[in-house]
Amino acid sequence: MMHATPSFSLFSTRALACALPLFLLAGTSQAQTAASPSTPQANPAPAAVKEPTEQTTQHIVVEDTATRIDEVRIGSETKSIDVQPKNGMPAYQVEPKSGERTWKVLGF
CATH class of the missing domain: 1.20.5 (Single alpha-helices involved in coiled-coils or other helix-helix interfaces)
Structure with missing residues (x-):
């Protein structure tokens, strides 16, 4: 069979x-082809190493009949915004990145 x-x-x-x-x-x-994208670039160091440039500080004051706004900028970035209403209301700060307002309730 x-x-x-x-x-x-x-x-x-x-x-x-x-x-x-x-x-x-x-x-x-x-x-081998999967490992290729994870290899670092040939010259990333020159882009990462920059000399710190001198940044200008600006104090900007905007005032009208109801409020006074003081803004501090370093370079092109806003660092602080203080708002003082003229009608007797308490002053407050505005967080530059989020836009949230904060008040000092008790000043020590």
Whole structure:
């Protein structure tokens, strides 16, 4: 009795033996291309190292009949905003980044 299975298994063993090195090579080439983007740039140091420039400080005062607003800017960044209403209400500060207002309730 002849079995058709041995010829099939011989064929599949040869095919697997030929295909296995190709799969291994493909896996190593994928590993090399995946590692490439994570390597650092050639010259990031000159962009990261900058001499500190002299930044000008500006005190801006805007006043009308109801309020007086004092703003302090260093360079182009607003550091503080103080608002003093003229109608007897308490003064408050405005947080430059978030726009939130804060009051000093008890001044010690």
